[in-house]
Amino acid sequence: MRPFSLACSLLLLFTAMPADAEKALIFAAASTTNALQELGPAFTKATGHEVEFAFGASSDLARQATAGAPADAFLSADAVRLDTLERVGLVQPGTRVDLLSNRLVVVVPAEAKGALAGPGDLKAVKRLALADPAAVPAGVYAKGWLEKAGLWKALEPKVVPALDVRAALAAVESGRVDAGVVYATDAAQSKKVRVAFAVPDTDAPRIVYPVAALAKGKAPEAGRAFVRFLQTEGARKVFARQGFVVLGAEPRVP
Template sequence: MSRLCVLSLMLVAGLASAEEGLVFAAASTTDVLQELRPAFTAATGHSVVVALGSSGDLARQAIAGAPADAFLSADVARMEAVQQAGLVQPGTRADLLSNRLVVVVPVDSKRKLAGPESLKGLKRLVLADPAIVPAGVYAKAWLEKVGLWKDVESHVVPALDVRAALSAVEAGRVDAGVVYATDAAQSKKVKVAFEVPQADAPHIVYPVAALTKGKAPEVGKAFVRFLQTEPARAAFRRHGFVVLAPDGGKSAK
């Protein structure tokens, strides 16, 4: 057999083994995953379609039988629900990232917000839905900790996910919003009024795992491994995420 034939057969075999997986991922990871998708394909030959949204909604879909091959959640509780349903491939779950909360206002706003007490005077404060969306759950936990939730609850506008909350601030439909620092950083239509102090903020963790009910479970495992490589970690850092070490601590920059 000629060398050309051998190479052709190897190419065909490689194409035949390449698969496309479905990844469920928190809306706050939109930009970085768009960057990482082609890098994953270049590294593995596989490809992924990424379904982005509220981690709570995505977890419900996975538990209801949606064929996701991997899940990147913005909080531990949603991953726990998926794992308790028996959907996590053993040995694949890892705490991948952390984030920070910030209060943002429209970029042309003249309103001066200097700390949590200043939120009392707002007419409309947008949060990702605090009943189910991690960014909103985290924001509510912070406001409860500083004793302000009862003061602002009646003025809270719940959004579908954190990107929808950001969009509401960008459009000027609300006075301010609480979003992740990574979301605020990618928008030119908002400005950060203040960052939630680390001491007051809830512990934000993004766990990732490969799932069992997808159509390409090996792609799910490969994608989870890829997200833990140094090139992927570097991309997360560029987008403002805090990358966690394998033991759950912050990794070195």
């Protein structure tokens, strides 16, 4: 009976998986790394589709997608990058949704002496790490906040631009800079930094993470399935636990 039982078990396993299971390539902002790595296995278990992630600066990922990289979905840290892909026909129609928001915080090395109590205190730092303010969303948001505070001209010569927000965090962790502006979700992942102060939402540009399935990937159905999965209650709980602000309530995506 045992061989028969094993055969039945295998049959049930394979019939439970979709016949057209695919492997999706997901481009995603570096700040979503921890959350998506946690969600990946749950997505595969729920849908049968495998998933591979490419994390990085949203600006760089958008350039790769425009150049022909076969990503099946894109979770961007700002709307501008997805706007660009949408204009050139790379977004599957009807799949785009604003998924998350975040907050900016100023971090210093955990063992740093002294205190930064507010924006004006940043004038005293010698080096300030930002994700590249000319391109990377976290840096663009940080620059927008500093411009609104009237501090950008004074601080620009002190800025150490980083490849992405995780690289800016790493610069603070290593002590190579005195402070950095990163997302609250990234600061929460590190024991090597402490938050000096949070940037009030009213002072910072609106931070939005849109997601969409892309049109030129090799696994279009898996891309759509992943976008749907990110809107489920289970995924929303993971994002919230990681410190993201979860937007909306009604799932979209055909």
